Amino acid sequence: MVIFSRFRIVFVTLVCLLGALFALPNLLPRSTLQQLPSFLQKTVSLGLDLSGGSHLQLEVDVTAANKEYLSNMLSEIRKVMRKHKIKYKGLRVDSKKGTASIKVSLIDPTEAEKATKLIGKIDSDFVVSSSQAGVLTASLSEKAILKRGAKVIEQSIEVVRRRIDATGIKEPNIQRQGSDRIVVELAGVDDPGEIRRLLKTTAKLSFQWLDESVQPVVETKGSKVYLPTPPVGVTFMPDECEDGTVVYLPIKKQVVIRGDTLVDAQASFNEYGQPVVSIKFNNVGRQQMYEASKNVGKRFAIVLDNKVLSSPVFHDVIPGGNAQISGHFTVASANELALLLRAGSLPAPLKVVEESIVGPSLGADSIVHGRMAVIFAFIFVVLFMIMVYSMSGILASIALVVNVTLLFAGLSLLGATLTLPGIAGIALTIGMAVDANVLIFERIREEIRTGMRVLAALNQGYKRAFTAILDSNLTTIIGAWILYCYSTGAVKGFAVTLALGVVISMFTALTLTQMLLVGWVKLFNLKRLSI
Numbered sequence: 115m116v117i118f119s120r121f122r123i124v125f126v127t128l129v130c131l132l133g134a135l136f137a138l139p140n141l142l143p144r145s146t147l148q149q150l151p152s153f154l155q156k157t158v159s160l161g162l163d164l165s166g167g168s169h170l171q172l173e174v175d176v177t178a179a180n181k182e183y184l185s186n187m188l189s190e191i192r193k194v195m196r197k198h199k200i201k202y203k204g205l206r207v208d209s210k211k212g213t214a215s216i217k218v219s220l221i222d223p224t225e226a227e228k229a230t231k232l233i234g235k236i237d238s239d240f241v242v243s244s245s246q247a248g249v250l251t252a253s254l255s256e257k258a259i260l261k262r263g264a265k266v267i268e269q270s271i272e273v274v275r276r277r278i279d280a281t282g283i284k285e286p287n288i289q290r291q292g293s294d295r296i297v298v299e300l301a302g303v304d305d306p307g308e309i310r311r312l313l314k315t316t317a318k319l320s321f322q323w324l325d326e327s328v329q330p331v332v333e334t335k336g337s338k339v340y341l342p343t344p345p346v347g348v349t350f351m352p353d354e355c356e357d358g359t360v361v362y363l364p365i366k367k368q369v370v371i372r373g374d375t376l377v378d379a380q381a382s383f384n385e386y387g388q389p390v391v392s393i394k395f396n397n398v399g400r401q402q403m404y405e406a407s408k409n410v411g412k413r414f415a416i417v418l419d420n421k422v423l424s425s426p427v428f429h430d431v432i433p434g435g436n437a438q439i440s441g442h443f444t445v446a447s448a449n450e451l452a453l454l455l456r457a458g459s460l461p462a463p464l465k466v467v468e469e470s471i472v473g474p475s476l477g478a479d480s481i482v483h484g485r486m487a488v489i490f491a492f493i494f495v496v497l498f499m500i501m502v503y504s505m506s507g508i509l510a511s512i513a514l515v516v517n518v519t520l521l522f523a524g525l526s527l528l529g530a531t532l533t534l535p536g537i538a539g540i541a542l543t544i545g546m547a548v549d550a551n552v553l554i555f556e557r558i559r560e561e562i563r564t565g566m567r568v569l570a571a572l573n574q575g576y577k578r579a580f581t582a583i584l585d586s587n588l589t590t591i592i593g594a595w596i597l598y599c600y601s602t603g604a605v606k607g608f609a610v611t612l613a614l615g616v617v618i619s620m621f622t623a624l625t626l627t628q629m630l631l632v633g634w635v636k637l638f639n640l641k642r643l644s645i
Contacts, residue, residue, distance in 0.1 A: 118629060126625050130516050136523035158525045161533035161607065162287065162299040162472055164480050168306035170298040171291070171468035172313065174270050176263045179462035180254060181207055181214040183262070187237065189368070191216065191252075194232050200225050215253035223248030263293065269461045271296055276457040277312055287531070295467070301531070304471060314464050316419050317454040319373030321406070324413040324425060328364035351415070353422035356442050363422055365415050370406050375399025379455035381448040384440060389448040391439040393455065400436065407432040418451070484537035491541040492518070495548055503555050504644040509630040510551040513622040517547045520618045525611070535608035543615025546590070550623035554579045555645055568635050568643045576628055583623065587616050 139147055140157050147155055162169065184207045195202055195218075204219035218233070220226060226244040233250065234242045239258035244250045254262065267290055274296060278286045287299035303309060325348045333339035333352075341350050341362055350362040378394040395403060406414065407428050416423045416439050423441045443451070496514065499507035521543060525532065558575030566574065591613050598609035635643065 118632065122625070123629065126629055129520070129621070130626065133516065133520040133523040136526055137519045140522055140526060156526045156529060158522060159529070159531045160301060160481070161531045161536070162301045163534050164484070164532065165301045166304060166472045166478075167299065167301040168303045168309065169468075169470045169472065170300075170306060170310065170313070170466060172270075172274070172296045172298065173465045173467045174267055174294050174296065175463045175465065176259075176266050176294055177209065177212050177214060179266045180259065180262060181209050182462075184214050184216050184252075184254075187216065190236050191218065191233055194236060195229070198228070198232060200229050200232075213253065215251050218250040218252070220248035220250065226250060266461045267294065267296070270464065273457055273460050274298065274313055274464075277453065278309070280453050280457055281309070281312070283309075296464075306469060306471070310466055310469070312450070312454070314466065315454055315460075316463055317373075317457070317459040318419055319376065319455060319459060320369045320417045321371035321403075322369055322415050322417055323366045324415055325364040325366050326413065330364065331362040333360040333362065351417060351420055351422050353425065354442065363415060363425060365417065365422070370414075371395070371399055371402045373455070373459055375402065376455060379452040381445065381452045382438075384438065388440065389443040389445050390441075391443070391448050391452050391455070392436070393439060394436050400434070403432055403437060480534055484534060488537060488541050488544070491544045495544055499548055499551070503551075505634070506555055506631060506643065506645040509634060510548055510555075510627055512630065513551070513627040514544065514547055516626060517615070517618050517622045518544065520622070521611070521615050524614050524618065528610070528614075530610060531607060532611075533607045535605055536611045539608045539611030539615065542612060543619065546616060547619035547622065549586070550579070550583045550619060551627055553582055554623065554627075558643070558645055562643065562645070568640055569632065571643070572628070572631055572635070576624070580624070583620065587620050590616050 135154070136156070139150065139154055142150075147157070188205060188207065192205060195205075201221040202218055203221050204217065206217050208215055208217045216233075218229065220229060223246065226248050229250055230242045230244050233252050234240055239254050240252050241255045242250060242252045271288055271290060275286070275288050278288070278298070278300070283300055283303060287297075287301075289297050291297045298309075298313070300306070300309060325345070328344060328348060331339055331341055331350065339360075339362065344350055344364055347367050348364050349367055351365045353361045353363050355361065375395045375398050376393055377396050377399075380392050382390055382392045384390045408431055410428050410430065413425050413427050415425045416437075423439055426440070439451070492514070496507075496511040499510050499514075501507070503510065518540070521540065530536070554575050557579045558571050561571035561574045562568070594609045594613035594616070598606050598613070601609065631643075634640070
């Protein structure tokens, strides 16, 4: 005898009602949706291929990141060479054919072996070789280049994600492609120009001293400037004035405060009502700023991506260690700079190598075709179930409606993004949802043929089909999990939809359909079951 406890009936009914409640917002217009409580405003977002939007493919300049790392190591090599009194006449970073290395030209070639060992100890990733002329070449090992390249890509993806999230764009799809590329898909963004500019900005912030012994070079608008050769350890960086004049300031290469010590940046206004960017440092940065501010009367350059934002003079010691960036800002540009600084700097420059826009009309066509595919799949499955299993097929079809409702409720609660592969997953789920019912109904038929009573046949049919249903659905879930772990982009949406649909179909087949069947038999006291 099949007996359903009151708790089980209430539980199944409650799950179905909650599913309908959380799926309902997907059918409501946005104006109505905004009037609902916040927990009912979650809907399934449409992906790029359905809503239209922008597709960007970015190339990460890993070689530039390696070159910068080697440039930072020059000061360490210089210290070691001076400490051990090894004289050299040249120390530079050389980059050729996508690779970078440090070149050290020794005055005395006989010291090459000693210098090679000392440089090799600075960094275990260095591979150091020497020539008979006393020129040492220090480069990163192949293993280190691959490891650093992977790290640079990961950091770039994270920075890109933070920058896009800060703009308020919902559900961006950001993923790695190949060894040095990042794919960015932004649903609903039909003008990628602003996003492109935002992503290409490296946003490397640093604080460096001006060399006041070297004269700045002024470039007036329309004229061409020739920069003199600066002293060792000094470089010219442009500082743009409001009138269009560009002043090339002599900046010492040594970085006093690095941008990675910054913890917050906010656009604000100074005492004159001009837009500025207020920045806060961590403990290390605050201490460095405090020490730097002791040099009262000296000019300090605030540099962003090798351009001088401002070059203030320290008039007093800054005990708090925080600072304010002033320049020729508008409110918009101050907000943009604050956003970039909060999101962090890119470890390497990005280059847009491919850009495309998916129009809303194409997305609308995809929605129409996808909707028709799901509707046809639903109609044909329902017709098949009714034709083969009669009244039992109708009850299974009712459970199928609940299945699709629960699926959309689950996707809404997860904040999932629906794409064309996701729609394919829904269509496939509809077919698989009745697979368990087919196994159960065939088992019930077999039990009825042996002369077993209807309720007993129902009970035995569900019991004997359970193992086969569990095994088949479990293998499908494992396949969906593997697909999710090792795939990217829209294919992940297909895996999520498939796995969620399989779990829900097990619930509806093993509980809801059984409850409907038993209720139907008991309500009409059926001696024979139409199956």
